[in-house]
Amino acid sequence: MRPVTTPPLGLMGPPGRPPLPPAQLRALVGDYRRRLTQCVPWNPAMKWQPQLNLQGATYGIRELFPTVGASLDPVHALAEGLYVDSPGGSFRYCVRVQPRGRPLLTWWGSQVGTVIFDAPVGIPALFQARPGRAPDDPERWNEHPWMSLTPGEYLTLRPGTRMARGHTIVAGLGLAHQLIEVTRRLQVKRVTLVELSQELVDWLMPVVTPLLRKPVDVVVGDAYEVIPQLRADVALVDIFPGYGNAQAQVAELAARSPGIKKFWGWGTSEMSGRRLRSR
Ligand SMILES: C[S@@+](CC[C@H](N)C(=O)[O-])C[C@H]1O[C@@H](n2cnc3c(N)ncnc32)[C@H](O)[C@@H]1O
Structure with a gap:
Protein backbone atom coordinates (compact mmCIF):
# COMPACT_ATOMS: atom_id res chain seq x y z
CA MET A 1 0.00 0.00 0.00
CA ARG A 2 1.15 3.53 -0.64
CA PRO A 3 2.85 5.35 2.28
CA VAL A 4 2.25 9.07 2.14
CA THR A 5 3.02 10.83 5.40
CA THR A 6 6.26 11.55 7.14
CA PRO A 7 6.45 11.19 10.95
CA PRO A 8 5.96 14.20 13.24
CA LEU A 9 8.99 16.47 13.01
CA GLY A 10 10.41 15.41 16.40
CA LEU A 11 10.73 11.81 15.22
CA MET A 12 12.30 12.52 11.86
CA GLY A 13 15.69 11.00 11.24
CA PRO A 14 17.08 7.70 10.01
CA PRO A 15 14.73 4.75 10.67
CA GLY A 16 15.50 2.91 13.90
CA ARG A 17 17.70 5.71 15.21
CA PRO A 18 16.90 8.07 18.12
CA PRO A 19 14.97 11.31 17.45
CA LEU A 20 16.92 14.19 15.90
CA PRO A 21 19.24 16.17 18.20
CA PRO A 22 17.75 19.56 19.30
CA ALA A 23 19.95 21.66 16.97
CA GLN A 24 18.94 19.65 13.89
CA LEU A 25 15.31 19.69 14.96
CA ARG A 26 15.43 23.51 15.36
CA ALA A 27 16.92 23.83 11.86
CA LEU A 28 14.19 21.58 10.45
CA VAL A 29 11.42 23.52 12.19
CA GLY A 30 12.97 26.78 10.92
CA ASP A 31 12.96 25.39 7.40
CA TYR A 32 9.27 24.45 7.60
CA ARG A 33 8.41 27.90 9.05
CA ARG A 34 10.18 29.50 6.07
CA ARG A 35 8.33 27.24 3.66
CA LEU A 36 4.99 28.19 5.22
CA THR A 37 5.61 31.81 4.21
CA GLN A 38 6.22 30.80 0.57
CA CYS A 39 3.03 28.92 -0.26
CA VAL A 40 1.60 29.24 -3.77
CA PRO A 41 -1.78 28.20 -5.20
CA TRP A 42 -2.12 24.51 -6.10
CA ASN A 43 -2.37 23.84 -9.79
CA PRO A 44 -2.82 20.27 -11.09
CA ALA A 45 -0.55 21.18 -14.03
CA MET A 46 2.33 22.34 -11.82
CA LYS A 47 5.76 20.71 -12.12
CA TRP A 48 7.14 18.42 -9.41
CA GLN A 49 9.76 20.05 -7.20
CA PRO A 50 11.47 18.55 -4.15
CA GLN A 51 9.78 21.17 -1.97
CA LEU A 52 6.21 22.10 -2.84
CA ASN A 53 4.65 24.74 -0.59
CA LEU A 54 0.92 25.06 -1.26
CA GLN A 55 -1.98 27.23 -0.16
CA GLY A 56 -4.40 24.79 1.44
CA ALA A 57 -7.49 26.77 0.39
CA THR A 58 -6.63 26.21 -3.29
CA TYR A 59 -6.39 22.40 -3.07
CA GLY A 60 -9.75 21.64 -4.68
CA ILE A 61 -10.10 17.91 -5.18
CA ARG A 62 -12.87 15.61 -6.29
CA GLU A 63 -14.67 13.89 -3.43
CA LEU A 64 -16.55 10.73 -4.41
CA PHE A 65 -18.63 10.95 -1.21
CA PRO A 66 -18.86 14.70 -0.51
CA THR A 67 -20.81 14.32 2.75
CA VAL A 68 -17.97 12.39 4.46
CA GLY A 69 -16.23 14.65 6.98
CA ALA A 70 -12.44 14.83 7.36
CA SER A 71 -10.77 13.35 10.44
CA LEU A 72 -7.40 12.76 12.09
CA ASP A 73 -8.68 9.71 14.00
CA PRO A 74 -7.31 6.24 13.20
CA VAL A 75 -9.07 4.59 10.25
CA HIS A 76 -10.55 1.81 12.45
CA ALA A 77 -11.90 4.28 15.03
CA LEU A 78 -13.76 6.72 12.79
CA ALA A 79 -17.21 7.83 13.96
CA GLU A 80 -20.36 7.52 11.88
CA GLY A 81 -20.35 10.05 9.03
CA LEU A 82 -16.55 10.02 8.73
CA TYR A 83 -16.31 7.01 6.42
CA VAL A 84 -18.20 4.91 3.88
CA ASP A 85 -17.55 1.17 3.68
CA SER A 86 -18.13 -1.01 0.63
CA PRO A 87 -21.15 -3.30 1.12
CA GLY A 88 -18.92 -6.37 1.56
CA GLY A 89 -16.78 -4.49 4.12
CA SER A 90 -13.47 -4.92 2.26
CA PHE A 91 -12.90 -1.24 1.44
CA ARG A 92 -13.23 2.01 3.40
CA TYR A 93 -13.40 5.52 1.94
CA CYS A 94 -12.50 8.30 4.36
CA VAL A 95 -10.99 11.76 4.28
CA ARG A 96 -7.74 12.23 6.20
CA VAL A 97 -6.90 15.62 7.65
CA GLN A 98 -3.51 16.83 6.50
CA PRO A 99 -2.49 19.36 9.18
CA ARG A 100 -0.93 22.72 8.37
CA GLY A 101 2.84 22.44 7.92
CA ARG A 102 2.98 18.60 8.26
CA PRO A 103 4.99 17.22 5.31
CA LEU A 104 3.54 14.71 2.87
CA LEU A 105 5.88 12.66 0.72
CA THR A 106 6.20 13.18 -3.02
CA TRP A 107 8.28 11.21 -5.50
CA TRP A 108 9.72 11.82 -8.94
CA GLY A 109 11.85 9.10 -10.46
CA SER A 110 14.61 8.36 -7.98
CA GLN A 111 13.98 11.61 -6.07
CA VAL A 112 11.87 12.06 -2.96
CA GLY A 113 10.37 15.35 -1.84
CA THR A 114 7.74 16.83 0.42
CA VAL A 115 4.70 19.02 0.09
CA ILE A 116 3.29 21.19 2.87
CA PHE A 117 0.08 23.18 3.05
CA ASP A 118 -0.40 26.47 4.88
CA ALA A 119 -3.83 25.33 6.16
CA PRO A 120 -5.36 21.93 6.96
CA VAL A 121 -6.71 20.08 3.94
CA GLY A 122 -8.87 16.97 3.56
CA ILE A 123 -7.34 14.15 1.52
CA PRO A 124 -9.76 11.43 0.34
CA ALA A 125 -8.30 7.95 0.78
CA LEU A 126 -9.23 4.33 0.04
CA PHE A 127 -8.18 1.63 2.50
CA GLN A 128 -8.46 -2.13 2.02
CA ALA A 129 -9.21 -4.53 4.88
CA ARG A 130 -6.65 -7.15 5.86
CA PRO A 131 -8.15 -10.61 5.20
CA GLY A 132 -9.75 -12.36 8.17
CA ARG A 133 -9.88 -9.33 10.51
CA ALA A 134 -13.05 -8.66 12.51
CA PRO A 135 -14.84 -5.30 12.02
CA ASP A 136 -13.73 -4.07 15.48
CA ASP A 137 -10.09 -5.23 15.13
CA PRO A 138 -7.78 -2.16 15.35
CA GLU A 139 -5.54 -3.94 12.82
CA ARG A 140 -8.40 -4.49 10.36
CA TRP A 141 -7.32 -1.84 7.83
CA ASN A 142 -4.02 -1.82 6.00
CA GLU A 143 -1.78 0.86 7.46
CA HIS A 144 -1.39 2.65 4.13
CA PRO A 145 -4.21 3.40 1.69
CA TRP A 146 -4.44 1.92 -1.79
CA MET A 147 -4.92 5.43 -3.03
CA SER A 148 -5.16 8.94 -1.59
CA LEU A 149 -5.59 12.15 -3.54
CA THR A 150 -2.30 13.75 -2.53
CA PRO A 151 -0.28 16.11 -4.76
CA GLY A 152 2.26 13.28 -5.11
CA GLU A 153 -0.38 11.01 -6.66
CA TYR A 154 -1.70 13.77 -8.95
CA LEU A 155 1.74 14.60 -10.29
CA THR A 156 2.93 11.02 -10.80
CA LEU A 157 -0.28 9.76 -12.44
CA ARG A 158 -0.32 12.71 -14.84
CA PRO A 159 2.41 11.45 -17.28
CA GLY A 160 0.33 8.32 -17.89
CA THR A 161 -2.93 10.21 -18.26
C1 LIG B 1 -3.24 2.37 -6.47
S1 LIG B 1 -4.86 1.86 -6.79
C2 LIG B 1 -5.21 2.68 -8.33
C3 LIG B 1 -5.43 4.14 -8.17
C4 LIG B 1 -5.99 4.78 -9.42
N1 LIG B 1 -4.93 4.93 -10.42
C5 LIG B 1 -6.61 6.13 -9.16
O1 LIG B 1 -6.29 7.05 -9.92
O2 LIG B 1 -7.42 6.28 -8.24
C6 LIG B 1 -4.60 0.22 -7.29
C7 LIG B 1 -5.84 -0.52 -7.75
O3 LIG B 1 -5.41 -1.67 -8.46
C8 LIG B 1 -6.19 -2.79 -8.08
N2 LIG B 1 -5.36 -3.96 -8.32
C9 LIG B 1 -4.37 -4.47 -7.54
N3 LIG B 1 -3.81 -5.53 -8.13
C10 LIG B 1 -4.43 -5.70 -9.32
C11 LIG B 1 -4.29 -6.63 -10.40
N4 LIG B 1 -3.36 -7.60 -10.37
N5 LIG B 1 -5.10 -6.51 -11.47
C12 LIG B 1 -6.04 -5.52 -11.52
N6 LIG B 1 -6.22 -4.62 -10.53
C13 LIG B 1 -5.43 -4.70 -9.44
C14 LIG B 1 -6.54 -2.52 -6.63
O4 LIG B 1 -7.69 -3.25 -6.24
C15 LIG B 1 -6.75 -1.00 -6.64
O5 LIG B 1 -8.07 -0.68 -6.96
Missing part, protein backbone atom coordinates in the same frame (compact mmCIF):
# COMPACT_ATOMS: atom_id res chain seq x y z
CA ARG A 162 -1.29 12.44 -20.88
CA MET A 163 -0.42 9.37 -22.97
CA ALA A 164 -4.07 8.30 -23.19
CA ARG A 165 -5.60 8.30 -26.66
CA GLY A 166 -7.90 6.24 -28.90
CA HIS A 167 -8.78 3.10 -26.99
CA THR A 168 -7.05 3.28 -23.60
CA ILE A 169 -6.87 0.59 -20.93
CA VAL A 170 -6.81 1.82 -17.34
CA ALA A 171 -5.71 -0.92 -14.94
CA GLY A 172 -6.51 -0.27 -11.28
CA LEU A 173 -9.69 1.52 -10.20
CA GLY A 174 -8.62 2.87 -6.78
CA LEU A 175 -10.43 6.18 -6.32
CA ALA A 176 -11.00 6.37 -10.11
CA HIS A 177 -8.91 9.54 -10.34
CA GLN A 178 -6.97 8.41 -13.41
CA LEU A 179 -10.01 6.75 -14.98
CA ILE A 180 -12.01 9.99 -14.76
CA GLU A 181 -9.14 12.13 -16.07
CA VAL A 182 -8.53 9.77 -18.99
CA THR A 183 -12.17 9.94 -20.10
CA ARG A 184 -11.92 13.75 -20.15
CA ARG A 185 -9.20 13.80 -22.79
CA LEU A 186 -10.32 14.73 -26.30
CA GLN A 187 -7.89 12.23 -27.83
CA VAL A 188 -9.59 9.33 -26.02
CA LYS A 189 -12.46 7.54 -27.74
CA ARG A 190 -13.14 4.71 -25.35
CA VAL A 191 -11.72 3.13 -22.22
CA THR A 192 -11.46 -0.36 -20.79
CA LEU A 193 -11.04 -0.52 -17.02
CA VAL A 194 -9.35 -3.64 -15.63
CA GLU A 195 -9.79 -4.07 -11.87
CA LEU A 196 -9.13 -7.08 -9.66
CA SER A 197 -11.89 -6.51 -7.12
CA GLN A 198 -15.52 -7.12 -8.12
CA GLU A 199 -16.54 -5.59 -4.78
CA LEU A 200 -14.72 -2.33 -5.49
CA VAL A 201 -16.20 -2.12 -9.00
CA ASP A 202 -19.77 -2.82 -7.78
CA TRP A 203 -19.43 -0.19 -5.05
CA LEU A 204 -17.61 2.67 -6.79
CA MET A 205 -18.59 2.47 -10.46
CA PRO A 206 -22.18 3.68 -9.86
CA VAL A 207 -20.69 6.70 -8.03
CA VAL A 208 -18.03 7.31 -10.68
CA THR A 209 -20.08 6.76 -13.85
CA PRO A 210 -21.76 10.21 -13.87
CA LEU A 211 -18.26 11.74 -13.89
CA LEU A 212 -17.07 9.80 -16.96
CA ARG A 213 -17.13 11.45 -20.38
CA LYS A 214 -16.38 8.46 -22.65
CA PRO A 215 -17.76 4.92 -22.80
CA VAL A 216 -16.04 2.65 -20.29
CA ASP A 217 -16.09 -1.16 -20.44
CA VAL A 218 -15.22 -2.86 -17.19
CA VAL A 219 -13.31 -6.13 -17.00
CA VAL A 220 -12.95 -7.63 -13.54
CA GLY A 221 -9.83 -9.73 -13.28
CA ASP A 222 -6.09 -9.80 -12.79
CA ALA A 223 -4.46 -7.22 -15.07
CA TYR A 224 -1.51 -9.58 -15.62
CA GLU A 225 -3.89 -12.11 -17.19
CA VAL A 226 -6.50 -9.82 -18.78
CA ILE A 227 -4.34 -7.20 -20.52
CA PRO A 228 -2.38 -9.62 -22.78
CA GLN A 229 -5.72 -10.68 -24.29
CA LEU A 230 -6.81 -7.12 -25.17
CA ARG A 231 -6.13 -4.82 -28.12
CA ALA A 232 -5.71 -1.09 -27.41
CA ASP A 233 -3.66 1.98 -28.27
CA VAL A 234 -2.38 2.52 -24.73
CA ALA A 235 -2.39 0.64 -21.42
CA LEU A 236 -1.98 2.66 -18.21
CA VAL A 237 -1.16 0.32 -15.34
CA ASP A 238 -1.44 1.48 -11.74
CA ILE A 239 -1.89 -1.64 -9.65
CA PHE A 240 1.25 -1.18 -7.57
CA PRO A 241 1.50 -0.54 -3.84
CA GLY A 242 4.92 1.13 -4.04
CA TYR A 243 6.36 3.81 -6.27
CA GLY A 244 9.34 3.28 -8.54
CA ASN A 245 9.66 -0.49 -8.71
CA ALA A 246 7.14 -1.37 -11.44
CA GLN A 247 9.60 -1.21 -14.34
CA ALA A 248 10.28 -4.93 -14.64
CA GLN A 249 6.64 -5.95 -14.15
CA VAL A 250 5.37 -3.49 -16.75
CA ALA A 251 8.08 -4.44 -19.25
CA GLU A 252 7.22 -8.13 -18.80
CA LEU A 253 3.51 -7.41 -19.21
CA ALA A 254 4.19 -5.31 -22.31
CA ALA A 255 6.24 -8.12 -23.85
CA ARG A 256 3.28 -10.51 -23.42
CA SER A 257 0.75 -8.01 -24.85
CA PRO A 258 1.19 -7.80 -28.64
CA GLY A 259 -2.20 -6.11 -29.05
CA ILE A 260 -1.23 -2.99 -27.04
CA LYS A 261 0.79 -0.27 -28.78
CA LYS A 262 2.09 1.65 -25.76
CA PHE A 263 2.47 0.92 -22.06
CA TRP A 264 2.85 3.12 -19.01
CA GLY A 265 3.09 2.00 -15.39
CA TRP A 266 3.01 4.16 -12.27
CA GLY A 267 6.46 5.70 -12.00
CA THR A 268 7.91 4.06 -15.10
CA SER A 269 8.17 7.21 -17.25
CA GLU A 270 9.99 9.18 -14.53
CA MET A 271 12.31 6.28 -13.68
CA SER A 272 13.36 5.61 -17.27
CA GLY A 273 12.85 9.04 -18.84
CA ARG A 274 10.96 7.33 -21.65
CA ARG A 275 7.69 5.59 -22.31
CA LEU A 276 7.58 1.83 -22.43
CA ARG A 277 6.52 0.22 -25.68
CA SER A 278 5.36 -3.29 -26.21
CA ARG A 279 7.21 -3.59 -29.52
